[in-house]
Amino acid sequence: MLYVQETLDRQTGLLATNTIGEYITVTELGHKYRVGPKRVRAILHHMGVLAAEGRRYRLPRAHVESGLGRRHDNPRSGHPFDVLSPECQALIAEAWDDTVADLDSEAEPPMRHAKAALDAFRSTRELTTQQAVCWLCDHYPRLLHRQIADILGVTAQLVSRFTKLRAKQKQIKIARKAQTLPVLQD
Structure with a gap:
């Protein structure tokens, strides 16, 4: 989105419009690099552009x-939401590849540990995909759904479906625990 700054010329009484530059949102930046909204925020957080603020990543x-x-x-x-200036976009472009490689190298050990632990557990039991x-x-x-899918060799959509089913089953279990039992009279 093109941002402009309007200033009042006090001698003529007219507004003068100055173009500041083409600002884009963080999600639009993700589309530019072909990554999703969560992934782009994780990359920018790792890069130091965004900071954790509550449950979101925001521009400090x-x-x-x-x-x-x-x-x-x-x-x-x-x-x-936040928008990034052309100057910030140029800085991100310079550091993007190195940051993604660094972030991916950090993400690998947990995936390897998870796969090794799952293989060890599978050696004692037969498990379905769910x-x-x-x-x-x-x-x-x-672990992200994409990472679980990579470990198991299935699609992320299948992982998402199973995690939603798991969450629904947990809610049912919690609701049943909260129910009071009827009092029996002798």
Whole structure:
């Protein structure tokens, strides 16, 4: 989105429009590099562009003051978002490949450990794919669906379906635990 800055010329009384530059959202940057919204935020967090703020990754106020982007904390849509300046986009482009390689190299050891542990567990029991997905979710909760799919050799959609089913079954179990038992009269 093209950002402009309007200034009032006090002598003429007219607004002068100055173009600031082409700013893009973090998700649009992800589309540019062909990665999803969560992955682009993880990469930018690893790069140091975004910082964890509650349950989200946001552009720090220090970066806004240095001109790397803008924060939209109360937009009409209700969801806060950030936009990155052309200068920030150029810095990201320079460091993108190295950061992705570094992030992927860090992600490999947990996947290898999870696969080794799952193989050890499978040597003692026969597991279906759904059971293997649930086992990995229980023992390695930080693994992404894509990583679980890579470990098991299935699609991420199948992993997502099994995790949703697992969550639904957990909710049913919690609801049953919360029910009170009827009192029997003698």
